[in-house]
Amino acid sequence: MTIFRLRITVLLAMIPTLTWAQPNASQLQALMRRHHVPGMQLVYTKGTTSQSYALGLRAAGTKRPVTATTTFEAASLGKTMLAYVALRLCDQGRFDLDRPLLDYAPYPRVGSQSAARHITARLVLTHSTGLPNWAENPWGATWASSPLRFRYAPDSCWNYSGEGYVWLQHTLEQITGQSWEELARQQVCKPLGLPHSSFVWQPAFGADASAGHTSDGQPAPIEQFKQPNAGFSLYTNALEYSRFLRVLSTGQGLKPATASLLMRAINPAQRCGRVTTVADDHIDWAMGVGLVATEQGLAQWQWGDNTNFKGFFMSLPGKQESLVVLTNSAHGDELTDELLKLFFGAGHYWVVDWLSAQ
Numbered sequence: 176m177t178i179f180r181l182r183i184t185v186l187l188a189m190i191p192t193l194t195w196a197q198p199n200a201s202q203l204q205a206l207m208r209r210h211h212v213p214g215m216q217l218v219y220t221k222g223t224t225s226q227s228y229a230l231g232l233r234a235a236g237t238k239r240p241v242t243a244t245t246t247f248e249a250a251s252l253g254k255t256m257l258a259y260v261a262l263r264l265c266d267q268g269r270f271d272l273d274r275p276l277l278d279y280a281p282y283p284r285v286g287s288q289s290a291a292r293h294i295t296a297r298l299v300l301t302h303s304t305g306l307p308n309w310a311e312n313p314w315g316a317t318w319a320s321s322p323l324r325f326r327y328a329p330d331s332c333w334n335y336s337g338e339g340y341v342w343l344q345h346t347l348e349q350i351t352g353q354s355w356e357e358l359a360r361q362q363v364c365k366p367l368g369l370p371h372s373s374f375v376w377q378p379a380f381g382a383d384a385s386a387g388h389t390s391d392g393q394p395a396p397i398e399q400f401k402q403p404n405a406g407f408s409l410y411t412n413a414l415e416y417s418r419f420l421r422v423l424s425t426g427q428g429l430k431p432a433t434a435s436l437l438m439r440a441i442n443p444a445q446r447c448g449r450v451t452t453v454a455d456d457h458i459d460w461a462m463g464v465g466l467v468a469t470e471q472g473l474a475q476w477q478w479g480d481n482t483n484f485k486g487f488f489m490s491l492p493g494k495q496e497s498l499v500v501l502t503n504s505a506h507g508d509e510l511t512d513e514l515l516k517l518f519f520g521a522g523h524y525w526v527v528d529w530l531s532a533q
Contacts, residue, residue, distance in 0.1 A: 258463020387483025
């Protein structure tokens with residue numbers, strides 16, 4: 176742990192956050208107005224410098240601005256943190272990516288289904304378990320004990336599954352004897368210096384937290400999650416998440432062979448029960464992160480969607496470039512294509528086409 180912290184400290188010291196007069200701020204604000212997005216944080220990093228933007232309002236109809244430390248729901252961007260922690264534990268010899276999860280701990284929600292014996296971390300992290308995204312509304316009172324049934328045969332096709340990540344979270348908690356919140360803090364937030372990031376609501380967030388906004392533009396209070404859920408409960412800001420993304424894209428804290436799994440296509444992301452589209456040919460899934468071929472090179476990416484909060488990141492490891500976007504609107508995903516072209520350059524970004532059919 177000491178060596179890991181030293182490496183991270185040295186790395187982050189090499190990346191000054193240069194928030195200068197923002198040449199594209201007015202252009203970004205116009206884009207937000209066009210798509211009815213009240214507030215946004217964005218961090219663009221290239222090499223050793225980064226541009227940081229905090230734009231708009233925390234709640235429409237107020238005068239409360241979004242700041243660099245405003246708390247957003249980051250939704251599924253937390254899944255990538257779970258993947259990183261799982262890989263860290265694998266390197267420590269505490270966990271095997273190809274050993275069935277049921278060998279480590281029971282999971283009553285899957286009952287006696289034979290398919291459950293085949294589920295490994297590798298299948299979870301590549302969304303090929305055959306499980307649904309959610310068995311029922313995961314914010315509901317009965318979800319945690321609801322039966323979890325397979326929709327497809329394991330490792331037969333790609334089906335996005337928050338349920339798979341929760342099962343893996345449960346397994347890591349049983350192996351380590353720590354809650355997911357404790358694990359994330361130990362393995363990610365503390366060594367990387369992310370004091371405003373958490374998988375459970377912290378009272379300190381209230382002073383500067385953003386509201387979400389519905390599709391008709393009405394403010395909706397930020398959810399106050401009491402239990403950590405790697406699938407959707409991450410609270411963070413774009414500056415802090417960009418620090419994590421820098422570590423992820425360079426494989427810091429991981430053995431070289433393990434880090435390579437974050438850039439290696441493991442699953443072609445052929446969606447279960449869907450007609451193949453042109454975009455499908457450009458999308459693959461690595462160990463816990465999407466991959467897409469772009470004119471700028473191979474990119475890692477992930478989106479986040481908690482209905483009234485939308486987020487997205489893309490990283491170009493070969494060019495040392497990355498973009499993190501957090502928005503407080505149901506329309507936030509409408510910004511993605513224009514933001515990618517604005518910061519990474521012209522080209523066809525197939526993730527936009529692929530997500531539109533997701």
